[in-house]
Amino acid sequence: METMASLPQKTLQHNKVPLAKRASAGPGGISVNPPAYGIESMDGMRAEALSLQLNAPISEPNNDIIQMFRQPPSHLSSSPVVQRILAEDLMENRVRAVIAGEHHGEIPPDQEKTNWLRAGVTVVHENEALPNSERMPDPPILRAAHLWNFFYRSAAPFWDSVLKGEDVSDSRVTMDAHRSLAESLQAELEVIGLGSDLLLTRAYDLLDKLVVRLPADNDELMEMPWWKKEILAKSKQKIMADLYSVMYNIHRGGSFGDVSFEERPIMEERSREMLRIINEAGPNKTIYKVGDEHISDMKRLKLKRRGDVIVLDRSQYLIEYGNLGRSRLVGRTGNQDVFNSIGNKDL
Numbered sequence: 001m002e003t004m005a006s007l008p009q010k011t012l013q014h015n016k017v018p019l020a021k022r023a024s025a026g027p028g029g030i031s032v033n034p035p036a037y038g039i040e041s042m043d044g045m046r047a048e049a050l051s052l053q054l055n056a057p058i059s060e061p062n063n064d065i066i067q068m069f070r071q072p073p074s075h076l077s078s079s080p081v082v083q084r085i086l087a088e089d090l091m092e093n094r095v096r097a098v099i100a101g102e103h104h105g106e107i108p109p110d111q112e113k114t115n116w117l118r119a120g121v122t123v124v125h126e127n128e129a130l131p132n133s134e135r136m137p138d139p140p141i142l143r144a145a146h147l148w149n150f151f152y153r154s155a156a157p158f159w160d161s162v163l164k165g166e167d168v169s170d171s172r173v174t175m176d177a178h179r180s181l182a183e184s185l186q187a188e189l190e191v192i193g194l195g196s197d198l199l200l201t202r203a204y205d206l207l208d209k210l211v212v213r214l215p216a217d218n219d220e221l222m223e224m225p226w227w228k229k230e231i232l233a234k235s236k237q238k239i240m241a242d243l244y245s246v247m248y249n250i251h252r253g254g255s256f257g258d259v260s261f262e263e264r265p266i267m268e269e270r271s272r273e274m275l276r277i278i279n280e281a282g283p284n285k286t287i288y289k290v291g292d293e294h295i296s297d298m299k300r301l302k303l304k305r306r307g308d309v310i311v312l313d314r315s316q317y318l319i320e321y322g323n324l325g326r327s328r329l330v331g332r333t334g335n336q337d338v339f340n341s342i343g344n345k346d347l
Helices: 009-014 086-091 109-117 140-163 175-192 198-211 218-223 226-252 263-281 292-300 314-326 336-340
Strands: 097-102 122-125 286-291 309-312
Touching: 086 314, 097 263, 097 292, 097 314, 109 122, 109 314, 140 175, 140 226, 140 263, 175 198, 175 218, 198 226, 263 286, 263 292, 263 309, 286 292, 292 309, 309 314
Parallel strands: 097 286, 097 309, 122 286
Antiparallel strands: none
């Protein structure tokens, strides 16, 4: 997981999102009940750090429709089942850029980048800027809003349960999840431009308070005397309510303020922006890796791609990644690690 110290300074300087002047009041009548969307709508964004099981079940790809979203260039056969080697299409400029789905972290990022670089292809992951550019296809201000909504939907009921005297020892919302959320969201605030707006600073400070005096784990929480648990739970509920209001106002005053402050609309807007930026500015010979649910959004919403941009879901990409070892650009030997990095269960 990135820390604030590890974020490139040039990224912090060039990705500030202007925030309009706005009242400090909260969302005003907006329901704080957790939305009903499935937990996988987080799309795995730093999900492993939150100790939640987010990955959707792995499904076997249907080879008959493997080209469902990848159509060959117009000068090639129009057959939907033509299977070319992606590395060669990229290097020979039949394809400019690719958006590919993944379950975050399933392939070690450095290994993945190295394997593709042997074929002259650059891999960019979801929360990274495009090569030789400060443009981030996944806007940090939307990532922050999505991350907060995802966590709030799970953590707010958690503290309700504590106040009701329920046993939360086995809850997936752990004390470590709170700490990881604070660190991850503070990192997003850094990218947006911490210090450029009082609300951003306020959110950062509240995240510090969210993790103060938390017990080591849920078992230790359950062992606390009732009166201490009650004080702690009420304190965290107040902090989370304040955070909700601040995060709402940050979102409303930013570039995507017209998007509803809920997981699903924010998720879909992230997917739209990813495809829009890659359509407009995706560099040659680039693969942009995103959570596989974004690919599902692009298909379901029937978003338009440029003719030289390919969109692959996770299963399609894993087959192309395996094909990398057969590309004449990297040779047919010495690339067994490409195949070893993907278990049979993924194919």
